Amino acid sequence: MNGAGQWFWSLVALACLLWYSTVVFFVTFRGAIDIRGMLERLRQGQLDDEEKLKDVS
């Protein structure tokens, strides 16, 4: 029997399921906030570019 090996991989598998479940929960909410922020900044950048073009013309 490979007691140590079985214990090691059992703990790794348990850690995977616990860690993954937790991360999915956090990333789902925080990631959505990140996307909104990213799109807002890009939109603002586009508006700034349009302003610059108007000033030049």
Next chain:
Amino acid sequence: MSNFTWLDGSIVGVYLLATMAAGIMVRKYVGRVETFLVAGREMNVYLGIASLAATEFGIVTCMYTAQNGYDKGFAGATPGILFALAYVLIGRTGFCIEPMRQAGVMTLPEMFEKRFGERIRWMSGLVIIISGLLNMGIYLRMGGEFLIAVAGIPAQGHSLEIMMTLMLVAVAVYTILGGMLSVLVTDFLQFVVMSVGLIVVTILIIVKVGWGNLLNTVESHYGAAGFNPLVNPDMGWSFILFNSLVVVACVLTHQPVIQRVLSAKDSETGRKVFTRTSFFFVCRFVIPGIWGIAALATLPAGLIGENTRAAMPLYLSTVLPVGLMGLLVAAMLAADMSTDSSYLLAYGSVIYNDLLAPLRRRLRPTEKRGILWNRFIVAILGVFFLFYGLWYPLKGSVWAYLTITATIGFASMTTLLVSCCYWKRANSWGAAGAIIAGAVVPLSYLAMEQISATKGLAAWIGPNWSGIAAFAGSAVAMVVGSLLKPVAPGDREISL
């Protein structure tokens, strides 16, 4: 017989519609090439975690990690632990990725030009493309094979070709329109769907088969070799050493991975993405590995034969109930679409930014035309992957194929990157030598495997020592070449 019903089809349909709509909607924000290729460098930490995890888990990943579980037991998940260590180490220290992000480049070869000149930029771009195309060439086929097996579609007529084409079209539409921006937004949705599917299916399998039964199956089939890679006859120290080199190289130079660092708001964000995603790479090997071991425990001996990568999809097609089958197919589609879209864009960006750099200098395309070029390149790459996947006769271990083809680019690009960042004496002679040495060794090995006269020698050398030789040869060539070149007054001995 598969349990795929109209309910499962509806779940998949809703997922596909939501993803496509989100991917296409953000195209209006793409006004510049930098937005198309690196999302205007506006990516934050949690979006980065979702994107990196979704990009680096495709159906091909699921297939080879499950095959590792079926063929090697839990020891087959060892590369996952090596990956996690590499991500933590590089994320914590900022080794290479900090100067890379601070250089403000869009691709790795662009960074090399600052130190080694235009020719090396072009050469390294070519090596990345050759390695990347060979590597990604089998992704669509793996995805098609998996979905056909799980959904219980008869593998006759043109079902594989149709499935691969549908997957490619679904991915290409939003990637071509929205570039990195669409990729990031869809990666986020795909990460959520993929993760829920992976967790639920794994829990169901453990409940159904029993954890003790999984352990006993590995014990009875492989003994200690199923738990300890060092006593496994197919692994051992050479496997650990080669895979350590491959995973470090992958974290540092794999274009789809570093594109997340280059899209990050700053180098600190890029480092956090690496550190916080690190443990996902253990899950990436362990979870499908459990599926592969469950197939080993459940399927009758002799049903699978030599094509062990078919075991896991066959097992899942019979074990999952209605509804959960739809969730699994949606999860796997999500995993594959996020990977395919990221890889299409990553290699497309190297073609546009580096291989076409001489042409761009002459023609000076506008931002609008630059985006058009990129869209055209992504479309051409998609067609190439479709035909390569149908044509290439993949046999044996998928993981071995992927590591060997990746080494063509990894060995030399890692040598160039480390030298570029930390060795002031490195120059274009050394860089050229490293690129040639790093590519010649794995390509020679692949050729030796195909020629009957040298097949025996290739088997004796093995993929691990061949890969180690590529890394060592590339490093030696860099040192010797750089020391041989006389230092001229105009040489760029700069520290980035």
